[in-house]
Amino acid sequence: ELYVLGAHTEIYAFADRQPERRYFFSVPLVFNGRWGEETRADLLACPPDVLVIPKANEFQVDWTADVAGAYRTRMEFENASLLTDPERVCAD
Numbered sequence: 001e002l003y004v005l006g007a008h009t010e011i012y013a014f015a016d017r018q019p020e021r022r023y024f025f026s027v028p029l030v031f032n033g034r035w036g037e038e039t040r041a042d043l044l045a046c047p048p049d050v051l052v053i054p055k056a057n058e059f060q061v062d063w064t065a066d067v068a069g070a071y072r073t074r075m076e077f078e079n080a081s082l083l084t085d086p087e088r089v090c091a092d
Contacts, residue, residue, distance in 0.1 A: 026059040036061065043067045046090035051083040 029036040040063045047070045071083035
C-alpha cells in the first residue's frame, strides 16, 4: 500500500469530510484537529508500508516528524521524502 501525506485537497476541508484512509491530506488534518489526532494515532499504531511526504506544503502538519520517526528507511527526492520499512508491522 502507498500512502501520501500532503497535496492540494481543500475540497475535503470545505466539505467537512475526512479523506479515505489511504490518503492523509494536510488541509483537512490542519482544518479539523480531531481528524488530525485520529490520523496521527492511526498512522503510529498501524503505519503503511510506504509513506510519501511532499516537501513543499502550504499547510504543515505538526506531527509529520512523529510519523516519519516510525520508519527505518528514508529516501530523499527533489519534491518529496519516501519512507519505507516501518518499525511496527500492522496486523491484517
